[in-house]
Amino acid sequence: MLELSLFVILALFIVGGAVATITNRQPLFSAFGFLVSMLAMAGVFGLLENQFLALAQIMVSVGAVVVLNILSIMTVNAKEENLPKELHKYRWILLSAVLVSPVTFLIYKSMSMAYQHFSRLETVSTKVMGERLFSAWVLPFEIVSILLLTAMVGAIVIARKKDVIAKETR
C-alpha cells in the first residue's frame, strides 16, 4: 500500500513536470518542470530497488542535462517581449498528442507485456553492472563513446568563429 501511494505521488510529479515543461512560456520554468519530472523518475527507479539507476538518473539528467540547459537558456537570456507569441498553444499541444497517440499506445502495450519481467527483477549491484558493462557490453559501450566524441568535435567545429578557421587553413 505504501509503495502504491508513493508510486502514485511520484507519477503525478512526473506527469505534472512533463506538462509544465511543454506549457510554460518562460524556458527556465520549463526547465524546472523537466527537473521535477527527472527527479520523480529517479524516485520511481528507487522504488524498483535499483539505486544505481536512480543515482545515474540524477547525475546525468539533473547534474548534466538540466544544468547545461539552464546555463544555455541564461546565456541567451531572452526578454519577456522577445519570446514567441504561441497562439492557440493548447490546441497545438492537443493535436500533437493525438498525432503521437499510436506510439503512446504501443509503448503502453509493450510496457504492460514487460511488467512480469520487471516484477521479477532482482536487484543488480553496482559491481555486477560495471563488470557486465566492461565485458559483455564493451563493444556497444565503445561505439557510444565514439559517437559522443564525434558529437563533441562537431560541436567545437561549429562553435568556432569562421575567421579563426580561415586564418588557420591559410
Add this chain to the structure above:
Amino acid sequence: MSTASVLVAVFSLILGALLALLTIPVLVWLERRIASLIQDRLGPNRTNIFGFRLGGVVQSFADVVKLLLKEEYYPSHIKMGRWLFMLAPVITFSAALLAFMVIPFADTLNIGDEALRIQALPVDFGVLWYLAIGAVGVLGVVYGGWLSHNKYALLGAARAGSMVVSYELPLGLSVLALVVTYNTVDFNAMVQWQSGTFFGFLPAWGILVQPLGGIILIIALFAETNRNPFTVAEGESEIVAGYMTEHTAMKFAMYFMGEYVAMNSASAVIITMLFGGYQLPWVSTEMLLTHFSSFALAVMVVLPVLVGIIIKWMRKNNTVRGSVSTDGGRGFETKVLSSALIIMTLFIEGVFIYLGFFTENILANTLAVALFQIMVFVVKLMLFNIFFIIIRWTVPRFRYDQVQRLGWYYLLPLALLNLLVTAIIVVGVSS
C-alpha cells in the same frame, strides 16, 4: 530487523542530523573567531545566557533569532514565480544536507551475525550519492539568482552555474581515480582500505597514495562549495552579494546555512576519501578490538591530560582585566564547566577501567570503539573545517577568468593524466 539494528539506524540518523545541523552555529562562530585571530582582534565574545558565554558560541544563536524575527520582504518587481523564488534556498540547503548523510561516522558494527553501518543513510554507493546530490544544489542558486530580476543576482547565478560545470569534471575525474585505487564506491570500504600502511611505515591515506588526485579533489571541492579563493558567485566589490542580493531574512539564512553545511560535507568527504576517515593512522578497528586493554589504558592516560590542559587554558583566559570590577559571571562559568569536564572524565575513566580490566564483553568493547571512532571523526571534521576557514581569510580571491582558466587548462588535463597513470598502475599491480 532486530532491536539492535533499529537502534543503530535511529542513532546514526540522529547523529548525522546533529553533526550536519549543530555544526552550523559552531562553524559560524569558528569563522568569526578565526577571522578575528588572523586580523588581530577578538571577535564576538560578549553574548551570554546567564553568564555562560562558551567562548562566544551563544552569538550564533542570537543571530538565528535575529534572522527568524526579521521581516519577510519580497521585492515588488518579482512578478512571477514567487513560489520558486522562495523554494530556491530550500533546494540548495536540503541538497547540501542530504549529501552529508552518506558519510560513515564509525566502522561497521558487528552485533551477533549482523553488520550494521553507522551511516545516516546506510548505503554502499556513497560516492555516487554525494556526486549526484551535490549537483542538485546549484539549481537552487541558479533559480534564486535568475528569479531576482536583478543584474547582480543574474551574474552571480550564471557564474555559480558555470563554476559547477567547469569544476564538476576535475572533481569527477579525481574521484574516479580514487575509486579505481580503492576498487569500491563505498565510503566505509574506502576508510577500511586506508587503515593499512604504505611503504611499510606511512599510513595508507588517500592523500599519500594519490597525492595529485587528492590535491585536485580538495581544490575542486573548494570551488564546488563556493569558498574562498573561489568566491566568484558573490563578491562585494563587483556583484554585491551575487545570487542572494534580493533574498532577505530566512531565505538568506537558508543560503547562508546551506553554504556551511556544504563546507561541512566537503570536509567530511575529504577526510573520508583522503585522510583515513574515522580512523587514527596505523590503528585499524580490528587492532583496537584485539588489544582492547592497551587501548583503554591509552585513553585513560591521554584523556585526563587533555582535560587538564583545557581547564588550565580556560582558567587563564576566561577572565577580565584587573581594572574591571565585575567579571560578568566568568569565574562562575569556568567553575561550572571545569566541574562538568572533570565529572565527565571520571565517568569515562570508570567505564574504561571496567571494560578494559574487569569484563570480557565483546559487545560493550565494540560500542566503546565505535564511540571512540565517532569522536576521532568529529575532531578531524572540525580540523578540516578550520583549514577551510583559514584558507578563506588568508588567501586573496581569484578573478573570474583566472578561476575558469585554472579549472579548464590545468586541473582538467592533470586529472585526466592522473586517472590514466592510476589505471595503468592498478592494472599492472593486479596482473
